[in-house]
Amino acid sequence: MADPVLLEHPADGVALLRINRPEARNALNLEVRKHLARHLTELGENEATRAVVLTGNQKSFAAGADIKEMADAGTIEMYQRGVHKLWRTIASCPKPVIAAVNGFALGGGCELAMTCDIIIAGETAKFGQPEVKIGIIPGGGATQRLTRAVGKYKAMRYILGGDPFNAREAFEMGLASEVVPDAEVEQRAIALAQQIAELPPLAIQLAKEAVLAGMEAPLSSALALEAKSAQMLFSSQDQKEGMRAFIEKRKPKFTGR
Ligand code: CO8
Numbered sequence: 001m002a003d004p005v006l007l008e009h010p011a012d013g014v015a016l017l018r019i020n021r022p023e024a025r026n027a028l029n030l031e032v033r034k035h036l037a038r039h040l041t042e043l044g045e046n047e048a049t050r051a052v053v054l055t056g057n058q059k060s061f062a063a064g065a066d067i068k069e070m071a072d073a074g075t076i077e078m079y080q081r082g083v084h085k086l087w088r089t090i091a092s093c094p095k096p097v098i099a100a101v102n103g104f105a106l107g108g109g110c111e112l113a114m115t116c117d118i119i120i121a122g123e124t125a126k127f128g129q130p131e132v133k134i135g136i137i138p139g140g141g142a143t144q145r146l147t148r149a150v151g152k153y154k155a156m157r158y159i160l161g162g163d164p165f166n167a168r169e170a171f172e173m174g175l176a177s178e179v180v181p182d183a184e185v186e187q188r189a190i191a192l193a194q195q196i197a198e199l200p201p202l203a204i205q206l207a208k209e210a211v212l213a214g215m216e217a218p219l220s221s222a223l224a225l226e227a228k229s230a231q232m233l234f235s236s237q238d239q240k241e242g243m244r245a246f247i248e249k250r251k252p253k254f255t256g257r
Contacts, residue, residue, distance in 0.1 A: 064107025
């Protein structure tokens with residue numbers, strides 16, 4: 001059986017995870033989620049990995065949770081599958097994760113993209129939370145992450161309506177970071193990952209932490225966290241190197257220390 005998630009290394013410091021269930025439009029079954037969680041945990045701990053690209057194929061990023069796998073399940077079984085724990089692991093990768101979205105990003109697929117830090121969407125990508133159409137509601141974070149990304153009224157529009165929205169709408173709402181021609185999605189995501197991979201990793205990691213932790217905190221606590229994180233970086237060699245290189249008008253050499 002083919003690996004449900006393929007790991008590639010398209011550039012220095014960049015890992016690419018490719019969901020590989022084309023026959024099911026990359027529906028997220030338990031196997032795919034477990035592989036994603038394992039890979040993201042390992043990549044998060046691997047010093048050589050500076051940024052991760054998460055993608056699917058031209059037709060589908062991921063068409064949601066695997067409906068066939070859960071259609072007959074009961075409450076306890078759903079609980080025991082532990083999907084909620086896998087979501088937590090997937091969403092807590094400390095390295096920057098860029099979603100490269102072509103085709104469908106529906107239900108859990110849209111939620112998966114929303115666990116990422118940056119979303120690069122192909123022009124014909126289709127996003128949406130169609131769960132209400134099959135008698136449930138989003139269970140992987142959309143009621144919160146979509147609402148926080150685009151605001152209550154747009155989130156309600158799509159979570160209650162269940163119909164998809166296109167990449168341009170996603171961009172205008174603030175869900176997609178960039179929209180590019182379909183054929184350039186992966187290449188653009190890798191280039192951005194490469195750009196980030198060349199920057200000092202401690203600064204990148206703390207910037208990600210400050211944004212995400214800050215979103216859950218009151219403004220004063222979030223600003224204090226930001227200030228402390230920025231101050232902390234003055235103990236890093238990369239801060240000394242970055243500032244010295246600027247003053248000496250040369251390219252910095254970052255080591256991650
Ligand atoms: N699950 C399982 N199989 C799927 C899924 C899916 N989400 N999506 C597509 N497939 C399968 C199809 O069944 C089909 O299989 P087969 O060839 O065996 O019939 C194959 O993929 C190809 O699909 P289509 O023929 O439908 O391909 P199209 O290109 O015509 O359409 C679509 C693609 C639009 C993506 C369409 O397949 C579709 O609408 N899929 C379902 C989308 C959806 O409803 N997603 C949300 C699922 S629910 C969810 O994500 C959240 C669950 C929360 C759980 C909470 C737990 C507590």
